[in-house]
Amino acid sequence: MSQKNTKIEIISESAAQTEELASFIGKTLREGDVLALSGELGSGKTCFASGLARGLGVSDQYRITSPTFTLINEYPARCKLYHFDVYRLNSYSEFEDLGYEEYFCANGVVVIEWAEKIIQILPDDAFFISFEYIDENRRKIIIQGLKDRLKELARYKGGG
Ligand SMILES: Nc1ncnc2c1ncn2[C@@H]1O[C@H](COP(=O)(O)OP(=O)(O)O)[C@@H](O)[C@H]1O
Numbered sequence: 099m100s101q102k103n104t105k106i107e108i109i110s111e112s113a114a115q116t117e118e119l120a121s122f123i124g125k126t127l128r129e130g131d132v133l134a135l136s137g138e139l140g141s142g143k144t145c146f147a148s149g150l151a152r153g154l155g156v157s158d159q160y161r162i163t164s165p166t167f168t169l170i171n172e173y174p175a176r177c178k179l180y181h182f183d184v185y186r187l188n189s190y191s192e193f194e195d196l197g198y199e200e201y202f203c204a205n206g207v208v209v210i211e212w213a214e215k216i217i218q219i220l221p222d223d224a225f226f227i228s229f230e231y232i233d234e235n236r237r238k239i240i241i242q243g244l245k246d247r248l249k250e251l252a253r254y255k256g257g258g
């Protein structure tokens with residue numbers, strides 16, 4: 099279980115770099131993967147989701163925006179991308195009541211902004227990615243999760 103604590107910290111120097119990192123991760127994703135994004139408003143969650151979508155193969159025709167009012171956006175790709183933003187939820191039970199938990203076992207990739215709001219019901223094997231605002235153009239991105247794909251990421255980081 100020690101792998102579960104594997105943690106990678108990356109300082110992103112620009113929105114483009116965050117997208118590029120996310121796109122790299124997007125390429126490694128498979129059906130059933132759940133990515134839990136947390137961090138303040140403006141910390142880069144949607145920027146990351148956008149890069150992830152590109153890496154997964156979502157066409158440039160789709161603009162990736164926070165599904166704040168709709169709660170979920172769905173994009174066709176190599177495998178379906180379900181993009182949640184649960185900012186407006188009052189509690190995780192609302193998420194359950196809406197039947198959204200079933201997306202965790204659906205045949206697609208799930209990315210959730212403000213995932214800290216539903217932390218109680220996230221699958222154990224989710225990737226946890228948190229974003230911290232450093233200054234205008236820099237964000238600290240911390241990636242945690244029990245996946246061998248983190249090794250590839252460590253290599254990516256090493257390669258600059
Ligand atoms: N290194 C960076 N990574 C991500 N976004 C950045 C970075 N530097 C500046 N930004 C800007 O910060 C904003 C992040 O917004 P967004 O991704 O919508 O955040 P959130 O979804 O967390 O509220 C964007 O305007 C983006 O251009």
Ligand SMILES: [Mg+2]
Pocket residue numbers: 143144164183211
């Ligand atoms: Mg957002």
